[in-house]
Amino acid sequence: MMGLGTYGRKIGTGYDVPEGVDIRGRYDEEFAKILTKDALQFVADLQREFRNHVKYAMECRKEAKKKYNEGAVPGFDPATRYVREGEWVCARVPPAVADRKVEITGPVERKMIINALNSGAKVFMADFEDSLSPSWENLMRGQVNLKDAVDGSISFHDQARNRVYKLNDQTAKLFVRPRGWHLPEAHIFIDGEPATGCLVDFGLYFYHNYAAFRRSQGAGFGPFFYLPKMEHSREAKIWNYVFEKAEKMAGIEKGSIRATVLIETLPAVFQMDEILYELRDHSVGLNCGRWDYIFSYVKTFQAHPDRLLPDRVQVGMTQHFMRSYSDLLIRTCHRRGVHAMGGMAAQIPIRDDPVAHEAALDLVRKDKLREVRAGHDGTWAAHPGLIPSCMEIFNNNMGNAPNQIQTVKREDAASLTEEDLLQRPRGVRTMEGLRLNTRVGIQYVAAWLTGTGSVPLYNLMEDAATAEISRVQNWQWLKYGVELDGDGFGVRVNLDLFGRVVEEEMARIEREVGREKFKKGMYKEACKIFTRQCTTPTLDDFLTLDAYNQIVMHHPKVSAKL
Ligand SMILES: CC(=O)SCCNC(=O)CCNC(=O)[C@H](O)C(C)(C)COP(=O)(O)OP(=O)(O)OC[C@H]1O[C@@H](n2cnc3c(N)ncnc32)[C@H](O)[C@@H]1OP(=O)(O)O
Numbered sequence: 407m408m409g410l411g412t413y414g415r416k417i418g419t420g421y422d423v424p425e426g427v428d429i430r431g432r433y434d435e436e437f438a439k440i441l442t443k444d445a446l447q448f449v450a451d452l453q454r455e456f457r458n459h460v461k462y463a464m465e466c467r468k469e470a471k472k473k474y475n476e477g478a479v480p481g482f483d484p485a486t487r488y489v490r491e492g493e494w495v496c497a498r499v500p501p502a503v504a505d506r507k508v509e510i511t512g513p514v515e516r517k518m519i520i521n522a523l524n525s526g527a528k529v530f531m532a533d534f535e536d537s538l539s540p541s542w543e544n545l546m547r548g549q550v551n552l553k554d555a556v557d558g559s560i561s562f563h564d565q566a567r568n569r570v571y572k573l574n575d576q577t578a579k580l581f582v583r584p585r586g587w588h589l590p591e592a593h594i595f596i597d598g599e600p601a602t603g604c605l606v607d608f609g610l611y612f613y614h615n616y617a618a619f620r621r622s623q624g625a626g627f628g629p630f631f632y633l634p635k636m637e638h639s640r641e642a643k644i645w646n647y648v649f650e651k652a653e654k655m656a657g658i659e660k661g662s663i664r665a666t667v668l669i670e671t672l673p674a675v676f677q678m679d680e681i682l683y684e685l686r687d688h689s690v691g692l693n694c695g696r697w698d699y700i701f702s703y704v705k706t707f708q709a710h711p712d713r714l715l716p717d718r719v720q721v722g723m724t725q726h727f728m729r730s731y732s733d734l735l736i737r738t739c740h741r742r743g744v745h746a747m748g749g750m751a752a753q754i755p756i757r758d759d760p761v762a763h764e765a766a767l768d769l770v771r772k773d774k775l776r777e778v779r780a781g782h783d784g785t786w787a788a789h790p791g792l793i794p795s796c797m798e799i800f801n802n803n804m805g806n807a808p809n810q811i812q813t814v815k816r817e818d819a820a821s822l823t824e825e826d827l828l829q830r831p832r833g834v835r836t837m838e839g840l841r842l843n844t845r846v847g848i849q850y851v852a853a854w855l856t857g858t859g860s861v862p863l864y865n866l867m868e869d870a871a872t873a874e875i876s877r878v879q880n881w882q883w884l885k886y887g888v889e890l891d892g893d894g895f896g897v898r899v900n901l902d903l904f905g906r907v908v909e910e911e912m913a914r915i916e917r918e919v920g921r922e923k924f925k926k927g928m929y930k931e932a933c934k935i936f937t938r939q940c941t942t943p944t945l946d947d948f949l950t951l952d953a954y955n956q957i958v959m960h961h962p963k964v965s966a967k968l
């Protein structure tokens with residue numbers, strides 16, 4: 407049918423839409439089964455009820471940024487001391503997700519969903535965020551795939567290998583990570599404005615799957631979610647309202663929906679109790695989203711030249727500020743009766759080099775051993791090949807217990823101070839660090855522009871969060887003309903040097919990927935975007951916000967610029 411476009415235009419998208427909703431993405435029969443009038447009505451109801459809350463929260467982020475840029479540093483809020491000091495706990499952990507020792511993550515791609523659910527991990531986090539390029543096709547296919555996964559019918563025929571993928575009898579429990587609050591969905595307009603991306607992801611998934619999920623997966627609870635990139639408890643409060651509204655619409659008990667919040671911004675580490683408190687009826691813990699956290703450290707301190715980071719490879723979990731963050735997260739979660747999840751080691755299996763493979767696996771094992779000994783209840787794996795090693799370490803160190811919530815209280819972490827959480831990481835900056843940031847950043851953006859949101863690069867998993875570190879670090883080094891003090895030459899980073907580095911790294915990328923792939927790919931466009939973002943006088947908040955304009959495809963074609 408023809409929908410009445412926002413600006414009075416008739417738009418022949420083919421979708422049957424409720425009043426005020428305008429679908430500008432390509433029509434597809436499969437997508438139409440997701441974009442039903444009722445499901446869109448639910449998304450529109452969420453959007454209308456919460457859009458002003460979201461706008462206000464985004465304004466507050468800007469205010470906070472202004473203060474940090476004027477010299478302030480994040481810290482605990484004296485006004486919410488009563489929440490931090492109060493004795494309260496979150497709702498009881500649903501039995502279905504008591505044991506979360508190893509969680510696999512990955513984009514909502516069909517084959518990967520099946521592989522992840524069959525991987526032997528306890529949980530699969532299906533991702534609309536860091537590992538997904540949010541094109542219309544990826545998002546809508548992702549929704550179709552998740553619906554088929556929840557109702558158990560999902561299959562995939564790999565024609566090249568003549569292999570059919572289906573679900574095993576035993577599968578991981580499904581968590582879904584919608585996009586962050588900052589990302590719009592430019593293919594769905596509601597009352598003349600792009601919808602909020604995460605409300606689309608959440609709304610469509612919840613609407614189509616809550617009933618089947620609760621029967622097949624959640625033992626009466628669910629669906630389960632991961633919530634990314636929040637900076638303040640007011641943002642968690644919006645999610646709590648969204649959950650309550652969804653539960654009411656579905657006629658299910660308050661507290662059915664459960665979510666784990668990623669603590670992956672620097673301001674949020676000072677809000678962990680407050681975030682859990684807002685979500686106390688809906689919480690299943692917090693997770694150390696280490697990569698975005700490092701990105702956020704640079705972003706928060708973008709105007710603080712005394713807090714520059716060393717090379718990206720040196721900012722690991724053993725740096726004091728990272729260890730403090732993980733320790734305080736464990737203490738906070740266990741005090742409130744919920745899981746304290748560890749994070750992602752970036753190493754992935756290296757198929758063609760057994761020695762390098764063993765070294766990578768060893769790094770993953772060390773990271774997981776540190777996590778379980780510190781008191782984490784589970785961890786993330788980027789690849790099915792890592793699950794046996796991660797599982798072995800968690801099993802060996804936790805025995806038969808499903809988690810350590812009651813047994814490892816980490817009261818010692820109560821003494822961690824703001825200074826511990828902000829302490830400048832130690833290490834050096836090198837030309838190789840600048841080159842690697844550039845090489846990785848450009849290749850990641852090139853992949854993202856062509857629809858792939860997580861890629862293996864130089865034997866590591868790269869996604870939006872890791873690429874962000876490369877971008878903001880280059881920006882900061884350029885802005886302050888830092889000395890590359892780690893390789894003995896004492897070179898200062900400036901536009902000339904960076905220009906040469908970009909040119910040389912582009913040549914290297916072309917050599918590495920081959921001329922044909924380089925020509926067909928979007929490396930030049932990626933280079934333009936990445937270079938602009940590294941050299942712009944004012945730091946962009948997110949790499950993907952600007953790049954998003956390149957992947958918006960309206961049907962019929964109208965200006966895609968937001
Ligand atoms: C900072 C953060 O937010 S972390 C969380 C977000 N990031 C992620 O989730 C990254 C997840 N991981 C990945 O996307 C992938 O592992 C990559 C891109 C890093 C590497 O992928 P590939 O190059 O395809 O790996 P590889 O070729 O070794 O894959 C082998 C098999 O494992 C599967 N596989 C790899 N990773 C995953 C995964 N995360 N989930 C499910 N299956 C996977 C592949 O589909 C492939 O299956 P097949 O043998 O049936 O064809």
Ligand SMILES: O=CC(=O)O
Pocket residue numbers: 536668670694695696697698699749750871
């Ligand atoms: O989302 C996880 C992260 O590390 O970022």
Ligand SMILES: [Mg+2]
Pocket residue numbers: 536634668670695697698871
């Ligand atoms: Mg993240």
